[in-house]
Amino acid sequence: MASEVLLVKNERVIENQHNGADELTICPICYEVFKAPKYLPCLHTFCQSCLCTYIKSAVNSDACVLSTGFNCPVCWKFVPSPGSVNSPEDWASQLPGNHLIRTLMDKQSLPKSAPPTMVNDVTPTNNNNTENKSGEIKERRVSRKLPKQPGTEPTLELLCKEHKDKKLDLFCGDHEAPCCISCLTDHHKTCYSVLTLEEAAKGVAKKQTTLDLLKRLKDINQLVENILEDKKANINDLEKQKEWIEKEVEQLKEGITIHLDKLVSNLRDDISLLHKKQMEDLKSQLERCEKRHRVVTNCQKVFDACLKHASDVHMFIEINKLKSILNEQEDYLSINQSEFNRIDYEFEIFQGNLKDCLQSLGSVKVNTAPSVRTVEIKNAPIRSTTSVSLKNCIPHEMKTLSLKIGKNNTIVRGGIFLPDGRLLLADHTNSRLCLFDEQYDMEMEIQVPGNPWDLSLIEHKKAAFTIPNKGCSLILILNLENMKLEKEIRFPGKLYGLSYIDGYFVVTTDTEFTFYHRGKSSVIVLDQEGNIIRTLFQGKVVQHVRAVSKDRIYFTDWDSNTVHCITLDGEELFHFTHGDLYRPRGLTLDREGNVYVCGLWSNSVFQFSPEGEYLRTILDKRDGTLSPEAIGFDINSNRFFVSRNQSVIKIYRMKKK
Template sequence: MATPKKDMDCFDDLLTCTICLETFKVPKYLPCLHTFCESCIKTYIVSSTKKENEAEGFNCPVCRTFVSYDKRPDKPEAWASSLPMNHFVMSMLDKRAIQRSEKVCNSCQINNDMKMAISWCTICEDAFCEQCAKCHKSFKVSAKHKLISINEIQSGNSNLKISEVLSCEEHPEKIVEVYCEDHSRPCCTLCATLSHRKCEHVISIVKAATGIKQSELTTSLIKTLDERNTEISELVENQKENLAKVETTTEKLIKEVSTLKIAVIDHLDVLEEKIKTEMVSSKKHVVMNLTDVVNTFSSYKSTLNNWKSVLAGSIEHGSDQQCLMEVNKIGPKMTILENELKADMDKIKNSTINFVPSEHIAKFKTSVDSFGCVNIVEDKIHGTLFVGGLRKKVNFHNGEINILHKINAADSGQMSAIFIADCLFITSYSKSNVSKYSLDGKFLQALAVEMYPQDITQVDGTQVAISISGRNKILFVDTVEMKLLRTLDLSGISVYGLCCVEGSTFVVTCGSTMTWVNSSVKKLKQNTTAGSSFYVSTSDMKDFIYGDGDNSVSRVVGDTTKFTYTNEQLSSPRGIGIDFDGNIYIAGYSSQNIHQITNDGKLIRIIPVATFELNSAWTIRFAPNSNKFVVTCGFSGKVVLCEID
């Protein structure tokens, strides 16, 4: 039965361009499956690529997924026309127009004649007026095409199929006729001949599509979409509640800070009055003591002056006998006075009033009023490397970064990489394999592994371990013979990032957990992090560095956090690399940069990811005792081999 008009109206959002907010005109879709009008996406592409002289692509306006055009010689103005047509949306638009009695004859429309259509060709997917329908039936090539009355479709008496005939994405002028089961890809005959001639399971598209709507694959996918949609809805609501809570909490904290400030000021006022009272009391005590000393010695001075006057008068006006009498009187008294004077002078102390601020007040004043502190900065000597028997100095802090080789390890998806024995091993999320390359970028060998490998770490000289996210497994691979050795099932332990400790213990990270587990799958320890703990790295098998929040990375030794590096220019930390000089490199996936910090968490420099000719850095690893390192992209499948001078 045809879809009723009221049901078709439910698809209005699906048929509306998110840029112009109008019904699609020439709908074109991106690899992320978001659809836009061709004119709208063209305008967007041109405006977004003007900022870069040599643009390699653009980001989807909705989900920001990068669409690469680096291998296309066309100018950005031509990119929109090369995007595939969304035939499903086109068919939905046709069907809605039919249901609303708005469908015009496609043949007449070409000649700017807007005649209403009366029939629909299920093969050509075109509507015709009465005259064009007769012409369509009169041609040999289309004489046997099935025409359905539009009235029948509108009444619901015809089972009109949408997109019954599909155009090939690779060759739009060709019709999809076969389906390659080996690659899960619909193809035209040209695709089948050129790209799938060696495939063993190529069947007709009709056979491949039979029962697909009721298949377990479709129902399971719908169920998964519903579940994820529900989870995301709950998450969004949770974050909205969290946002509201943050707003409320912030206002409350601001009030608390103001209250605390007033309390501190009031307390300081009390302390000020107390110290003033103590100063007044101390001053009174000191003044009394000093006054007593002044009075005592003033009395001594008066006595001496009197004796001096009496003796001088007897000498000048008295007789010799009178003078003798005064000398005999004053002499003994003078001896007594000198003893008293000496005793009182020994008691004299210079008194003053001093103020010593308390330890807390002194620190508070320094922390608030200080210009800063003077430190002696001692830069570590740059690392050195033996090259050809010569000692080469490597300036990791300021050295130039040179791209040695570019490797297209996959068409898309996340990659992780590691250096082992003069070779580079790369895991591909999209290809579900681990590949082996020489250090000059040449492909050597590949091994298929379970779906979706995320990280790779060295176990010993010839063995690596690979984490399989979603299935919570660790695979062990021989790097010489490139064969699978064994599988470790981490039941109940989520795994994403992987780090091997002394060959028998592994540290696995995922989301907001970091777990230590041994080769017997015994959980040794588990720590909770602030999130974004996708990868973990170690420098000496004792301390661990991992993402600890959306813009932070922490270094932990045992159970002690040595530092947490936070930077507003770091967003979505992923892979973490360490050079032989101990410097740490953090791949900022969303911030599109790499943060280079010292081993104690001090920023050295922020390196734009454009330096590596990538768009989003995913992992970064250094070769042992080398200035060579590798950076992988988060979605393009590109790997770049570099070195620092």
């Protein structure tokens, strides 16, 4: 009886182990067990044939998909085209295979191990019985285990993406990347820390960093779930508040004249427009949170599967993939605090003599306050960038980008970080805009009719850029949702620097352009049709401009080696100069209002305070900074870029000293 109970328990344990991995081995498109599993950059995995069909449908909707990219079917993160595919089949076959999923599938395909068989009966053979001195046969209890079947253990072979026939059996500690022997010869000759993959991954499952990563993953997932729940509750509350406001409006309508009916209609239209905008914003925030939730949940599933089923080597590989995704999620949750605020309506009824002075029935205000649900989470390991002043930070290089095409060097004169973390650069030499994703991989190129100079963000959903043509300059408006040009503004003169504020464009222009810009220059304000509203400054050479508010407009004066700060009325607040600043070009501001300016001929980048006080030189020739053209800060983080000569763009992050 005891042996039967043991047999049942063993079968249940084995069944639970198999069921734990079932969910990860099901394709989210066809809902069947994976066939040739392939994964996307967001780590979501699909059958190769399912991905091929999905890409075909995307191509049928938009023929440019093969050259641009498509969205992940699960989290909708953009997957850029590798640029060398001729068909959906070719693209799907080039995607990397998911070795972890294959390992889980191999384990599931094995026959369930039978428990040890206990034999308690007496078998009349000399082999299974012993005879004592008196000649009596003693009973022997025999325990037989099923023999291990040869060839049933799943094998995992990690192959190098660059050298298809080579195994990944080394790990470069300098670059924190696995590599093969050919990679070592080609790319890691000068690296000091090179180990075998087994040595690097030894004991990774028990390391404190792995346990900390698991804790961070769970905490972030909990935080995202709380935010999602709060957003859904906020949407329901706003619906109820909207209904209450409409009832109040109806009660006002009952006792007044036909004139009031018209005002009611106007007010309801205003409410609907305002409500529509708030609902769109909230649903957009909800959608972004849901995407984050799907990504984090998928990461947690992958991590749990690794802990249960993967080898140390495979877990080590997966952990390196998860780190960058988790850092992105943490940065997003830490930086975009405004997206966690609640929104409520406040309705005020007009009080007074309606017949004599009634012009409207009231107004609806939007009140934003921190969400209680997110405030309660005090132990979530979210890294804050606001606790340390950027004045006390130093730049650490993160990435080097190159826009060089063949033998032609490029010059980047302007660039901006988009609200979703991507980077948009103006390639002045090759008449194009270059879009990089959050991992700084080229996502797409946008050809433009001329040589772009400067870029500015317009209310999060659009961007504007200048093209300084000789006869007639252009300001072009780019829709950031579909990356299409949607408007063109013409101006009879050369436009260079560009900034957008309160519905106006602040630009720099040359009226008499000569060698080294030795002409007459101005800082002017244009409306959205290109008409001049006012002239703020006139000098010899002004180039880049940044508008922060009506009281803060900064621009560089090439001729006097100066940065000016003026108001929208043209009143100068102060000007900044330094003995080592020579030929100022690009400038930008960080989230604290500190100003950064590139010295093109002094090979340096200067930082000064919002009051015009010199703080320090953050980059110079000793860092390899040569001829910096443009600089741009991501106000939602501590990142910034600097474009240099020879087509080089450096990405930095400000970190505590």
